[in-house]
Amino acid sequence: MTRRRQRSVIILAAGYSRRMRRFKPLLTLGGRTVLERVVSLYRSAGVTDIRVVTGFRSQTIRSALTSLPVAVVHNPAHDEGMFASVLAGINTLASDVSSFFVHPVDIPLVRPHTLAMLMDAFDRLPSPVAYPVFDDKRGHPPLIDGALKEAILSHGGNGGLGALLRRFDATALDVQVADEGVLLDADTPDDFQRLETRLATSDRLTEDECRVLMEKVRKLPGPLIHHCHRVACVATALARAVNDRGGALDVHLVQSAARVHDVARTEINHAAAGAHLLHAMGFPAMAALIAIHMDIRPSQDSPLDEAQIVYLADKLVAGTTLVSLKQRFDAKLKKYGHDPKASAEIDQRQRAALTIQSKVEQLSGQTIGQLLNTAGIIRRQP
Incomplete structure (x- = not known):
């Protein structure tokens, strides 16, 4: 059996939910309960050994889980606090478990890709504990080496699990993730409302997640990050101008995809590599735009869509400088025009950009220059 198959998770769902004033595990979030x-x-x-620790309203939770392949562990000492539930869960783990997550039930928006990153990092760099880190803040869930079970079970409980794990900070593994869900809990009704708001746009990265992905996860060079930021400003302005005249473009999708369109710029075939990364992260709509930001085949009669907007915006920005399409492609031809194949590719890309630019100008009622000037983009620094 591989180490991956020996992983477990302890989901803590034993509390009273006093601050929420409703029972958190069974609150409905996006059509499913938080616990589900x-x-x-x-x-x-891919974690199949799932253990849910109950306490308050134990039978209600057990009934709600009857159709799910999980083990229910009742903690009769749940009045003693969360650490008692941690101990109850650990006491049921298999003796040969390689590692286990501890996940409070009120942190429901962590993404599967985040868990995959934790498990991959743990396998490459074995550590006592691995934490997901968003924007330099540790979040949940920690992934704990199975060898720490006895240390946790013998801990007196002072300061809870966090105090025990801090003993191992010198060798702990911090895994940078572009997932603010690792920090989003639901202690109060206001917290829960924020989760609902975030869930409504969870099919794309937030602005902070885009920044963290580029700067802290991928660790890309500053000029490339500034270029993507500039392209996102231009793309957002184009989309909004079209929508102001009756268009129905998804501005948030345009902005987020443009913000990270060069996320794999240091790799071969970076458009495909970037799309693969975003798809693995759980963002197929963003991936689709990134996949064709270098080459696109629009016709004059096809509807203007988000992918075309991102493509055009990228061609209007050289580095962080706004340029006309003529300037952009004249420079490309001067550099690569001696190669017939490269020259043909440049010509095709220019024709695509001109087609999209024509659509934007017709739909917005403005030239590109007027549009960007109205939006303040021409004067704005990256």
């Missing part, structure tokens, strides 16, 4: 979301998260990530 957390269980589904681990099944999606």
Whole structure:
């Protein structure tokens, strides 16, 4: 049996939910209960040994889980706090478990890709504990080496699990992730409302997640990050101008895809590599735009869509400088025009960009220069 198959998760769902004033595990979030979301998260990530620790309203939770392949562990000492539930869960783990997650049920928006990154990092660099880190803040869930079971079970409980794990900070593994869900819990009704708002746009990265992906996860050079930021500003302005005249473009999708369109710029065939990464992260709509930001085949009669907007915006920005399409492609031909194949590719890309530019100008009622000037993009620094 591989180490990956010996992984477990302990989901903590024993509390009273006093600050929420409603029972958190069974609150409905996007058509599913919070508990179902957390269980589904681990099944999606390939973790099959799932243990749910109950306490308050134990029978209600047990009934809600009858159709799911999980083990229910009742903690009769749940009044003693969360650490008692941690101990109850650990006491049921197999003796040969290689590692295990500990996941409070009220943190339901962690993504499967985040768990995959933790498991991959743990396998490459074995550590006592691996944490997901978003924007330099540790979040949940930690992935804990099975060898720490005895240390946790013998811990007196002072300061909870966090205090025990801090003993191993010198050798702990911090895994940078572009997933703010690792920090989003639901202690209060206001917290839960924020989760609902985030879930509504969870099919694309937030601005902060885009920044963290580029700067801290991928660690890309500053000029490339600034270029993507500039392209996102231009793409957003184009999309909004079209929508102001009756268009129905998804501005948020345009902005997020443009913000990370060069996320794999240092790799061969970076458009395909970037699309593959975003698809693996769980963002197929963003991946589709990134996949064709270098080459696209629009016709004058085809509807203007988000992918065309991102493509055009990328061609209007050289580095962080706004340029006309003529300037952009004249420079390309001067550099690569001696190669017939490269020259043909440049010509095709220019024709595509001109087609899209014509559509934007017709739909917005403005030239590209007027549009960007109205939006303040020409004067704005990256």
